[in-house]
Amino acid sequence: MTQELTSPSPAPQAPGTGRGPGWWRDAVIYQVYVRSFADSDGDGIGDLRGARERLPYLKDLGVDAVWLTPFYASPQADGGYDVADYRAVDPLFGTLQDADDLIRTAHDLGLRVIVDIVPNHTSDRHPWFQDPELSRQRYLFRPGKGESGELPPNDWESVFGGPAWTRTDRGDWYLHLFAPEQPDLNWDNPEVHTEFEAIMRFWLDLGVDGFRVDVAHGMIKAPGLPDIGHGAQAQLIGAQVLPFFDQDGVHAIHRAWRRLLDGYGDAHGRQVIGVAEAWAPTAERLALYVRPDELHQAFNFQFLNAPWQSDALRSVIDASLAATASVGAPTTWVLSNHDVVRHTTRLGGSLARARAAILLMLALPGSAYLYQGEELGLPEVTDLPDEVRQDPAFFRGGRATGAAGPGTDTESAPDGVAAAGGQDGFRDGCRVPLPWSGELPPYGFGPGGSWLPQPADWGGLTVAAQTGDAASTLELYRAALDLRRRLPGLGDGPMTWAPAPDGVLAFTRPGLLCTVNTLGHDVELPAPGTPLLSSAPVTVDDATGRLPGDSCTWWAI
Ligand code: BGC
Numbered sequence: 296m297t298q299e300l301t302s303p304s305p306a307p308q309a310p311g312t313g314r315g316p317g318w319w320r321d322a323v324i325y326q327v328y329v330r331s332f333a334d335s336d337g338d339g340i341g342d343l344r345g346a347r348e349r350l351p352y353l354k355d356l357g358v359d360a361v362w363l364t365p366f367y368a369s370p371q372a373d374g375g376y377d378v379a380d381y382r383a384v385d386p387l388f389g390t391l392q393d394a395d396d397l398i399r400t401a402h403d404l405g406l407r408v409i410v411d412i413v414p415n416h417t418s419d420r421h422p423w424f425q426d427p428e429l430s431r432q433r434y435l436f437r438p439g440k441g442e443s444g445e446l447p448p449n450d451w452e453s454v455f456g457g458p459a460w461t462r463t464d465r466g467d468w469y470l471h472l473f474a475p476e477q478p479d480l481n482w483d484n485p486e487v488h489t490e491f492e493a494i495m496r497f498w499l500d501l502g503v504d505g506f507r508v509d510v511a512h513g514m515i516k517a518p519g520l521p522d523i524g525h526g527a528q529a530q531l532i533g534a535q536v537l538p539f540f541d542q543d544g545v546h547a548i549h550r551a552w553r554r555l556l557d558g559y560g561d562a563h564g565r566q567v568i569g570v571a572e573a574w575a576p577t578a579e580r581l582a583l584y585v586r587p588d589e590l591h592q593a594f595n596f597q598f599l600n601a602p603w604q605s606d607a608l609r610s611v612i613d614a615s616l617a618a619t620a621s622v623g624a625p626t627t628w629v630l631s632n633h634d635v636v637r638h639t640t641r642l643g644g645s646l647a648r649a650r651a652a653i654l655l656m657l658a659l660p661g662s663a664y665l666y667q668g669e670e671l672g673l674p675e676v677t678d679l680p681d682e683v684r685q686d687p688a689f690f691r692g693g694r695a696t697g698a699a700g701p702g703t704d705t706e707s708a709p710d711g712v713a714a715a716g717g718q719d720g721f722r723d724g725c726r727v728p729l730p731w732s733g734e735l736p737p738y739g740f741g742p743g744g745s746w747l748p749q750p751a752d753w754g755g756l757t758v759a760a761q762t763g764d765a766a767s768t769l770e771l772y773r774a775a776l777d778l779r780r781r782l783p784g785l786g787d788g789p790m791t792w793a794p795a796p797d798g799v800l801a802f803t804r805p806g807l808l809c810t811v812n813t814l815g816h817d818v819e820l821p822a823p824g825t826p827l828l829s830s831a832p833v834t835v836d837d838a839t840g841r842l843p844g845d846s847c848t849w850w851a852i
Contacts, residue, residue, distance in 0.1 A: 319568045320625040321786020322359040326666045328633045329366050331728040334741025343389035347397040357776030360407035372476035373687050377418035381494045398502040407504035415510035416477040434478045435470040452528045456691035474687045482514040499559050505568035512573035515544030533574035549589040578618035585624035595627045603642050605800050605813045626661035631669050637725045640675035647845040650830035654847035657775045658809040660790050671756050672768035675724040689721040732759035782806040808850045812842040824850035
């Protein structure tokens with residue numbers, strides 16, 4: 296299945312190479328969910344050529360890097376997170392040559408490229424799983440319980456709903472923490488390690504600057520695969536260490552990958568990174584994934600899950616900074632991704648809060664992840680008809696989010712967060728293709744339609760409609776990213792809390808003071824300086840600043 300390149304590509308030299316202060320420490324990284332970003336061939340599904348054509352837009356937006364979700368050969372049982380060939384591009388998305396072209400174009404524009412790697416499971420169409428002999432060694436097969444083995448080997452549930460085990464024709468069972476089409480690999484088998492290291496080298500040779508490691512907390516299971524012993528497992532994911540998530544054994548794998556990444560980077564004069572998608576119960580346990588000899592970054596889902604309340608935000612920020620500082624890693628920040636309800640909707644359906652939240656996030660020290668379309672203020676689409684749904688969790692009645700932690704499903708959500716406002720918590724509503732231009736669907740997404748229907752009222756939200764409109768969310772993102780680049784030390788420098796009235800956060804960063812009014816009404820305070828950028832019109836009268844409700848302001852000090 297692996298495709299050959301027509302012209303093999305030497306790894307491009309990205310700017311800022313070698314060891315030394317890492318580019319990732321303060322990078323703003325934009326997530327491209329490939330099938331929903333831009334479609335070049337009119338089949339209604341976004342592809343690599345479409346993404347490549349839109350790279351100048353991302354350069355102009357002001358991000359530093361792009362993370363591409365899986366575009367590998369896959370039956371698409373879980374949006375490509377079921378990989379059948381890790382070295383091939385799925386024809387839906389293009390060819391290996393298209394991937395090579397995209398990486399080159401990105402580097403020419405000064406953008407780095409991160410790709411997904413999916414090591415916890417493969418597709419059930421992967422040649423290893425298809426081979427009766429190999430599959431027994433490289434996946435987790437077990438005999439069933441009960442008189443004739445008719446019961447699953449233990450009580451684990453799939454994240455997507457139902458048992459985490461499926462019985463084969465031969466009568467034994469295989470483990471799948473996600474869909475049955477995604478069998479879990481056996482990481483006790485050294486051949487699995489060797490293969491994933493080879494896959495990483497393959498993409499590094501093609502020039503990628505790093506990997507987002509899918510389910511980085513999942514590869515190692517507790518010895519003996521013990522029962523959990525009580526129901527409601529979905530509520531436990533991310534809330535505590537489980538026999539299948541956040542086992543200490545995963546860290547040996549990350550240490551080996553760090554050696555590979557550093558060794559490769561040193562040999563090629565590049566800085567290549569690993570980013571953990573790990574749902575750990577506490578900031579301290581998450582920090583273990585970014586110890587100096589492990590991965591470079593981990594997504595900070597505790598920030599994503601925080602409610603829009605000043606005390607809660609402050610304590611998440613403090614806990615995140617303290618935990619990563621203890622291991623010398625940069626903190627990351629994220630508000631939206633392809634697995635959760637878009638934050639405009641999640642934060643109470645309030646664009647004002649979403650605009651304030653992003654200015655807060657971009658003022659914090661560390662690296663920030665943006666999800667495509669948030670710069671347009673896109674809401675979650677909440678009225679998708681059942682017949683267009685594709686999220687496997689929708690069909691299996693499982694959790695809203697792939698490997699999500701607590702607080703992202705309706706039942707366990709703190710007030711004002713989580714699935715609030717989402718259709719039913721499933722993941723298609725945040726994956727609706729982007730509106731680029733025009734008044735009608737598909738809004739310039741491509742020459743055909745779009746694989747999920749776009750709302751009829753998105754004409755005012757397109758990139759074209761917002762460009763040049765100073766009041767638009769797109770221009771707010773552009774201005775914030777521009778200032779972030781121009782204020783030295785804003786990314787990776789110090790941060791100090793400043794006094795503020797109840798419901799308001801205030802902190803200083805190199806070159807600015809940031810205020811966030813989380814209340815629904817105006818608040819007055821002594822103006823701390825001159826407004827540089829604000830998510831809503833701020834006024835200063837006789838040295839008194841009036842912060843609109845649900846707003847964030849950057850002040851020059
Ligand atoms: C990805 C999800 C995916 C799951 C299984 C998650 O972490 O972000 O989209 O369904 O892993 O691969």
